[in-house]
Amino acid sequence: MIRLFDSVHGDVRELELRDPGRISMYVCGPTVYDLPHLGHGRYTLVWDVARRWYTFRGYVVDYVSNITDIDDNIINRALKEGTTEPEVARRFEQEWWDAMDLIGVARPSRVPRATEYVSDMVELIASFLNDDIGYVTSDGVYFDVSRVPDYGLLAGQPLDSLRAGARVEANDEKRSPLDFAIWKFAKPGEPSWPAPFGDGRPGWHTECVVMSLDLLGEGFDLHTGGLDLRFPHHENERAQALAAGRDFAHHWSHNGWVMVGEEKMSKSLGNFTSLSDMLAQTDPRAYRLLVLRSHYRSPIEVTPDTVADAERALARLDALARRFDLPTLAGDAMVIGSDYTWSGLAGALYEGLALVLDDDLNTPLALAQLFEAVSAANAAADRGDQESAKELAGAVAVLFGSLGLGLRASADVDDDDAEDLVAARDLARAQKDWAKADRLRAELEERGWVVEDSAAGTLIRRP
Numbered sequence: 001m002i003r004l005f006d007s008v009h010g011d012v013r014e015l016e017l018r019d020p021g022r023i024s025m026y027v028c029g030p031t032v033y034d035l036p037h038l039g040h041g042r043y044t045l046v047w048d049v050a051r052r053w054y055t056f057r058g059y060v061v062d063y064v065s066n067i068t069d070i071d072d073n074i075i076n077r078a079l080k081e082g083t084t085e086p087e088v089a090r091r092f093e094q095e096w097w098d099a100m101d102l103i104g105v106a107r108p109s110r111v112p113r114a115t116e117y118v119s120d121m122v123e124l125i126a127s128f129l130n131d132d133i134g135y136v137t138s139d140g141v142y143f144d145v146s147r148v149p150d151y152g153l154l155a156g157q158p159l160d161s162l163r164a165g166a167r168v169e170a171n172d173e174k175r176s177p178l179d180f181a182i183w184k185f186a187k188p189g190e191p192s193w194p195a196p197f198g199d200g201r202p203g204w205h206t207e208c209v210v211m212s213l214d215l216l217g218e219g220f221d222l223h224t225g226g227l228d229l230r231f232p233h234h235e236n237e238r239a240q241a242l243a244a245g246r247d248f249a250h251h252w253s254h255n256g257w258v259m260v261g262e263e264k265m266s267k268s269l270g271n272f273t274s275l276s277d278m279l280a281q282t283d284p285r286a287y288r289l290l291v292l293r294s295h296y297r298s299p300i301e302v303t304p305d306t307v308a309d310a311e312r313a314l315a316r317l318d319a320l321a322r323r324f325d326l327p328t329l330a331g332d333a334m335v336i337g338s339d340y341t342w343s344g345l346a347g348a349l350y351e352g353l354a355l356v357l358d359d360d361l362n363t364p365l366a367l368a369q370l371f372e373a374v375s376a377a378n379a380a381a382d383r384g385d386q387e388s389a390k391e392l393a394g395a396v397a398v399l400f401g402s403l404g405l406g407l408r409a410s411a412d413v414d415d416d417d418a419e420d421l422v423a424a425r426d427l428a429r430a431q432k433d434w435a436k437a438d439r440l441r442a443e444l445e446e447r448g449w450v451v452e453d454s455a456a457g458t459l460i461r462r463p
């Protein structure tokens with residue numbers, strides 16, 4: 001049984017599945033008009049970890065995540081650069097996938113694009129107009145939120161209090177300030193699509209409704225995204241689905257914010273300006289480790305310091321991989337738990353992880369157990385208990401792989417001879433043959449390696 005925080009009910013509860021053994025989930029994707037930022041990295045990593053873990057546990061996960069390829073920002077960028085909207089969208093969608101590949105986020109099962117669904121959206125909007133749930137103003141078609149009795153469910157506030165707090169806008173043609181645009185009439189020079197109620201383009205909140213229902217069907221299990229999407233985006237998606245008489249997502253979960261330190265984000269402080277900028281400077285696995293260290297609902301601080309700290313933890317894991325010559329897992333492939341034998345020490349570790357990860361995806365507790373197992377594996381090897389050491393180390397590698405984090409036995413060692421020297425030196429040290437160990441160290445240094453001793457054995461790196 002999978003339990004996850006539910007944003008509607010405000011508590012952790014069972015993810016009740018429409019089809020036993022299958023999890024259908026929809027994750028709101030990016031608008032492709034700029035480089036991905038750190039917040040994009042976090043939500044994709046959080047939900048990638050969830051997807052991987054549930055897959056590892058034996059569920060089939062249908063993971064749909066969209067690309068918003070038409071909106072004001074894309075139009076403005078195209079105008080500024082003297083290019084077209086499709087060109088801007090294509091370029092930044094490529095940047096997006098490049099970044100996702102680097103941080104090891106597996107491709108969604110399906111990736112719908114807003115522009116592929118315009119006719120479905122036109123049909124939905126026409127039905128709203130027909131039922132007087134939508135209404136026309138001079139600049140577009142709006143959705144009347146008062147037609148949805150429990151509007152405000154995701155915001156956690158009733159309609160009256162939302163209305164009282166709403167910003168009064170210049171557009172006095174709207175029936176209520178909370179009403180939102182579902183269609184924007186074409187302005188000269190802007191891309192537009194034909195519609196019986198006036199040519200134009202869809203508002204942002206409508207695309208996810210038609211795409212999720214088309215690809216996952218009614219009553220799909222889980223709708224997720226960053227906390228910033230909870231209101232109004234998700235509220236408005238839900239309102240439209242309900243107004244259309246469709247059974248929408250049964251469970252909503254949201255991940256926390258990304259903080260960039262006390263100071264405002266700025267290049268002069270050495271903070272990362274975008275996800276791509278960060279990935280160019282760091283081990284791409286570091287962001288995943290940082291995300292795993294915090295609970296997905298908590299805010300995380302992403303600064304050069306916290307990332308460097310994550311890199312040090314990665315070095316400890318890679319040292320384990322080298323000491324026991326562990327295989328590198330993860331990458332785009334999903335690791336599946338039933339492919340392994342879980343008994344003894346490995347089985348206990350797996351069970352411990354399942355307890356905390358199945359219960360609201362508690363990755364910090366899982367990580368604590370995994371790092372304890374790293375220490376235990378090294379300690380067992382130090383006292384000569386190779387069997388326990390190897391069993392634990394192997395389980396650690398597979399279980400990190402289940403969360404999408406691959407250990408690297410040869411991080412940047414592409415020198416087979418050096419690896420042999422490291423192994424020989426570790427053996428010499430284990431046999432307390434210090435003279436030989438020193439000789440091997442000198443030999444490695446001659447080959448241009450910096451040699452360090454650690455609890456896990458000899459570490460080498462380029463200066």
Ligand SMILES: [Zn+2]
Pocket residue numbers: 028029208233237
């Ligand atoms: Zn959405």
